[in-house]
Amino acid sequence: MNIRPFDTLLIANRGEIACRVIATCRRLGIRSVAVYSDADANARHVRLADVALPIGPAPARESYLDSGKIIDAAKRSGAQAIHPGYGFLSENADFARACADAGIVFIGPPVAAIEAMGSKSAAKALMEQAGVPLTPGYHGDNQDADFLHAQADAIGYPVLIKASAGGGGKGMRRVDRSEDFPAALVSCRREAASSFNNEHVLVEKYVLRPRHIEVQVFGDAHGKLVHLHERDCSVQRRHQKVLEEAPAPGMTLERRTAMGAAAVEAARAVGYVGAGTVEFIAAPDGAFYFMEMNTRLQVEHPVTEMITGLDLVEWQLRVAAGEPLPLAQQEIPLRGHAIEARLYAEDADRGFLPSTGTLALFDPPQGEGVRVDSGIETGDMVSPFYDPMIAKLIVHGPDRDTALARMRQALATTRVAGVASNAGFLQRLIGVDSAFARADLDTGLIEREHDALFPPSTPASPRQIALATLAALLDESAARDAADPYSPWAATNGWRLSGSATRQLRWHEGDTVRIAQAQWVADNWRIDVDGEYFSTSGTRDGHLLHARLDGAAVSAAALAHEGALHLFDGGAPRVLRFDDPIAQAESHGAHGGDLSAPMPGRIVALLAEPGKVQAGTPLLVMEAMKMEHTVTAHRDGELKGYRVAVGDQVADGAALVDFTATEDEA
Template identity: 65%
Template sequence: MFTKVLIANRGEIACRVIKTCRRLGIRTVAVYSEADAGARHVRMADEAVLIGPPPARESYLRIEAILDAVRQTGAEAVHPGYGFLSENEDFASALAESGVTFIGPPVDAIRAMGSKSAAKQLMEKAQVPLVPGYHGDNQDPAFLQQQADAIGYPVLIKASAGGGGKGMRIVNDSSEFAAALSSCQREAKSSFGDDHVLVEKYLVRPRHIEIQVFADTQGNVVHLFERDCSVQRRHQKVLEEAPAPGMTLERRAQMGKAACDAARAVGYVGAGTVEFIASQDGTFYFMEMNTRLQVEHPVTEMITGQDLVEWQLRVAAGETLPLAQEQLSIRGHALEARIYAEDAAKGFLPSTGRLIHLDPPVETLNVRVDSGVEQGDEITPYYDPMIAKLIVWDEDRDRANARMLNALAHYRVAGVANNVEFLSRLVVCPAFTTADLDTGLIERERDFLFPHQEAVPNEVYALATLAELLREAQEAASGASVHEDPHSPWHRRDGWRLNSGFTRSVKLRAGDDERTIHVTYAPVGLYVLDLDGRSVEVRGLLSADGALRAELGGRRLSATVIVAEEKRHVFVDGRSYLLSAVDPLYLPGSGTGPDNRLTAPMPGRIVALLAEPGQVQEGTPLLIMEAMKMEHTIRAPSAGTLKAFRHGVGDQVSEGSELVDFEAEATAREVKLEPDAV
């Protein structure tokens, strides 16, 4: 076994690999960019090496920088994680030439599966079922459109070197093909350095089912059963589970055999995932083989009781597979939810910022949290905005689903927009609970998953007000302690008056709803709140971490109230609410700029200008930004005049940068940013 392993990755997967290495007594080396100098994976590793500036292409994607780190530290092997260089044949070759073990498949296998087109041709020879489509080398746009027309719409354009949902577009009509092809190729070139695409028939209501395979250097190949990854948005997985609901023993055996045949066809070694697309009747077709560990591997670990990273290390060290096929079995059901810094209500727009409060559920034998960040860390614009993976296990799917809902209710994040509440709605969505699954589930269930914003309950205003009052009292007591007479009533903030009571107002805002809560101070830590004409007696205890034990009108409950400047994040009953404390000295009308400004809502790069100066209608695409590894289209917020663009193609823009000169006809103007539908 190795004594020192370098992890050529970052975030939660780097932390995940470090945990297994630590358990096996293997020293670890982290690599990091300047943006990740204080990152969790750097703090966890035994050693760490700086490899470059924040952009991935200048750090995590620099093969020579990784090789330098290997030489500096004397690492015997490199674990690539997933993403970045994990499926890069040049990287694997460079390591082999340096005498360093690549904890992954042989270079020939990476090469064979790195091109989706070549992989499908190889699978066809191995008699693995394929979706009808064109997988050849002719990339002439007119020829590709002819192929799509012959296949019949809808079709899927997919980057041949792609993955992770990037470089993919669904085309429903021939008239849409040229624009979709151009966008797909542009995104593929940016993400993978290769704009080669393939065109396939797009199955209506398909399921995405993948098989985990493992092979060793002695020729043994096994599968560790299937995962259902059908719940996706823009071809990126949101919820994964194992085993797949409704899977029969016969079909599991068929898919497992096909996956093992695919691995044998390329002389595979190590962990791999063979991805299939399946119709509702169970017919399945090969999509691609990912020559690495998958993000969703923990659900397989939970149902098999195996550590797949340990398997990778042992196989890479030349050992045989730990178990034979007949020794592997499924126990129970596991679910994985990806916790992202993104705003689901705004088209899953990525969010950046500091995690001012991060309180995941307690880990147990049934609940696991794989995270690359901790409270106080930053979600930067340079990398994927994943906060963590939440994995749960139980005896069956219904129990696992209930456990996931409970775990999400105890996942509290403040400082960035996040998808925790969206995931909570997803796991109780009838289509999901009844396993009526397909890759279009989220779009199909939009009305349920994206409800109209409800008014903030009075109870939440009461909790935020109580926390405000208790915090003021604590600050006053702390300040009084440094005075000569700390017990002087003049230092108190409890409404004490010599010969009378005291009433004041607290103003809070949620969106456009502003509330004035009248507070009457009563004896012994009791307050009387006037909420919309109804009086409620409240009292409570507030901890330094924001935990609030409250009594509202005789009802006792627990909540958490986190303060971040003027914002008040209230967590209660599995929900989160964002309020703002209103400064009574604030004078409205001090706008931040002219109404006709369209600004960048996040850092990014301009990749295309779509309109000509002149009159445009509401919703007209104006330009495309690339941010957080995805393309986003900025559209005209109303009918008006596009006067000029402020930036050209290729320009980097910071958050808040003015993008265009736009004169709107309407009075309300805001940037409409929506990730491109794929």
């Protein structure tokens, strides 16, 4: 097809999905219109679009969630249709209805389908009528806390509390004991109200060692429905997906056929049109149960595109324009294997705390079978207002083993500096001997494999210290040359009139100081680290380091940023700081009598009364990047009072409480 379905399209979203839709528009010759909040004025999707219009302040409720502003922007730009992406207004029936009232095509399913699937409780009742298997649980309207507690006790633990209007892992809590249910319900409702403005929940049996398998479905306005095979999304943290792959490992043709048929029937039951995803919980015995239907395109849709060779955004646009689906069920390809990894700005070793700031470096991977979907580039901001995703790394190969090898290489060559990232964690997750590599999958994989995925930190190797030292010496030489390229006194190559230069560089990594002795010998730096000697030379090309260590060529990367050197040498990045003994002496022993905010966020609950508390006692709850984070006492001590109140917006590092550790009082 070479006829464009629309002349002008507005994308009512941000980040990588906005960039993804803009790319399809460009290929089809459609004029793209981006919208942006104050926080996104210089965002990548704004730079890529043909037209970009401001829609308000940074908070989503005042910009991306304001349907009136979105529709006004569409009218001003002359857009015939609005693509909502995923999240924000993508599953909002009122927004879809408002688009229709304004004479603008909503790129999504009919309003009735969104409403039918928008409530998990109502959707499960509808699926029961359609003969789609359901997880045992309570899906009704009685929201009395004691009643729900009694239902959970009757179902049997563990249970899962889920926000009825939820998605993306928000408003979900697993409860393993009856006595934990009340607190979990309060937290779940609070997060659901914040994320979806609806605190209605349901309670379901938590299937032990379940897999999360979803089926991509598509329907057109002519009554035709197909599925585009399944995706395994079992690897999750906080009920949010981390890795996705297609097809699902170990899937038999019989099971694929059964799940595909059930997904199509689920879509048929609501008269579905457009792209949707039917999600199932699959038990170890082969049974599967309907979990929910997402009436939108999913974050993980690229793996389906990779195994089918289809552009699902183009399908969305053409179906919304009234065209029939281009392929029948038997014509949809299934070629090879694809894996997607979500690269987040977060610190996996600190409970996946989001990280914000300027992205000093984002060097994405390249290579055969590698695709990168991203809404951010070097120099862009990772804002506290939105999801902290940096990019989706997608690989494809003729089989799963090839795809795994390509993903390992992709992660090894991904470089992020300026914010924390989960790149190192992802490398461990897909390692050669990992549970994921063995396809030993379930939604508890990360918790089950905790010791392997979160090993004790190890210091940088002598080789890495040598590479960091070489990079620093080359940077110093380049700076001197730039300042006065003709002066012999500015030379830093190590030559001396008598003898050779010797340098000592002290690196600070965590609480450890590493010393590198560098001596200029025969036109090379001979670097001694912990008794290991390296003959080194090299050149710099931006952040890239082309080095030779004892004659062997090494390709690494090193970036100096905010007083630290970020070294990328195939594994997890190393952050090394020049050690300043005087500064360390001045700050030695200093400590605050407060606990600080681990990230920017909003205070949503104060949990403890002033007085004696034990280490691990929950003190308060913060909300940041759409998730709740509990701050706990780091030691036994006395909580003297709070420095914040519920509703306060606090900055990263802000003092939260007055706290005195027991050992400090002694």
